[in-house]
Amino acid sequence: MATMTAAQKREQARTDYDAFLRACPTNQLLDRLSDKWVSLVLAALSTGPMRYSDLSRKIAGVSPKMLTQTLRALERDGLVTRTVTPSVPVRVDYELTELGGSLAQLMTAVKTWAETHFDEVHAAREQYDAENA
Amino acid sequence: MATMTAAQKREQARTDYDAFLRACPTNQLLDRLSDKWVSLVLAALSTGPMRYSDLSRKIAGVSPKMLTQTLRALERDGLVTRTVTPSVPVRVDYELTELGGSLAQLMTAVKTWAETHFDEVHAAREQYDAENA
DNA sequence: CGGCATCCAGTACGATACTG
DNA sequence: CAGTATCGTACTGGATGCCG
Numbered sequence: 057m058a059t060m061t062a063a064q065k066r067e068q069a070r071t072d073y074d075a076f077l078r079a080c081p082t083n084q085l086l087d088r089l090s091d092k093w094v095s096l097v098l099a100a101l102s103t104g105p106m107r108y109s110d111l112s113r114k115i116a117g118v119s120p121k122m123l124t125q126t127l128r129a130l131e132r133d134g135l136v137t138r139t140v141t142p143s144v145p146v147r148v149d150y151e152l153t154e155l156g157g158s159l160a161q162l163m164t165a166v167k168t169w170a171e172t173h174f175d176e177v178h179a180a181r182e183q184y185d186a187e188n189a
Numbered sequence: 190m191a192t193m194t195a196a197q198k199r200e201q202a203r204t205d206y207d208a209f210l211r212a213c214p215t216n217q218l219l220d221r222l223s224d225k226w227v228s229l230v231l232a233a234l235s236t237g238p239m240r241y242s243d244l245s246r247k248i249a250g251v252s253p254k255m256l257t258q259t260l261r262a263l264e265r266d267g268l269v270t271r272t273v274t275p276s277v278p279v280r281v282d283y284e285l286t287e288l289g290g291s292l293a294q295l296m297t298a299v300k301t302w303a304e305t306h307f308d309e310v311h312a313a314r315e316q317y318d319a320e321n322a
Numbered sequence: 323c324g325g326c327a328t329c330c331a332g333t334a335c336g337a338t339a340c341t342g
Numbered sequence: 343c344a345g346t347a348t349c350g351t352a353c354t355g356g357a358t359g360c361c362g
Contacts, residue, residue, distance in 0.1 A: 170215050
């Protein structure tokens with residue numbers, strides 16, 4: 057069929073557009089950075105290298121699945137290094153790369169902002185909720 | 190029933206724990222900040238006030254629903270102001286508050302980081318993918 | 323124009339159990 | 343210890359249509 061319905065055209069346009077968006081550098085990284093676990097892992101590693109089990113303990117409430125997934129993504133992006141020591145039992149250390157460290161500093165700044173302005177945000181929320189009773 | 194199965198106890202513990210986590214200031218804001226649309230709205234507004242329709246045009250691919258949802262969340266947190274001009278047709282302007290502006294600066298820093306280091310990340314990805322053929 | 327309510331599909335995430 | 347595999351679901355977010 058060479059002809060397309062309007063709905064199909066829209067669908068096609070949407071698909072093309074999504075592909076375009078995904079190609080955008082900033083959006084690619086934005087997706088990564090706006091992952092909750094990424095921030096937490098970065099923060100956890102910012103104080104130094106950690107083992108897998110250390111991370112799972114330090115990062116409250118993370119499932120093995122998500123932890124592995126997150127670490128793999130960060131490793132792929134060159135933000136952390138994964139070092140396997142083939143002893144018995146196996147030992148795996150994760151450490152921030154220089155690149156990862158620079159990003160972690162930014163995240164720390166954000167965290168600091170959150171801590172500094174939390175009471176202002178909280179107050180704003182209370183007021184907003186009160187006004188919209 | 191006063192007694193609980195092990196599964197129920199675990200469930201209970203998980204719920205309590207979630208509640209605890211949600212009470213943590215940093216986590217509350219982390220959830221907000223790790224929202225993709227929040228970053229984009231903040232970025233869009235950092236150059237000045239904008240109308241609803243301007244935002245929906247500038248922020249590529251956002252649905253009305255998410256845009257409204259995001260704006261409401263930001264308004265509630267005192268990060269943006271919503272000004273309604275009761276003309277016909279209605280006109281609604283959104284603008285960053287001072288608080289929102291300070292956060293937007295942080296997000297800009299992150300965006301700058303992304304643009305600066307994108308090629309490094311991209312190179313890391315290619316290498317990683319090549320090694321794991 | 324600037325929303326809000328409804329419905330629905332995709333998927334991301336957690337829980338669980340098993341392996342080298 | 344450090345994961346992988348599988349399954350179920352709850353929630354996210356898009357599409358649509360109606361209102362002030």
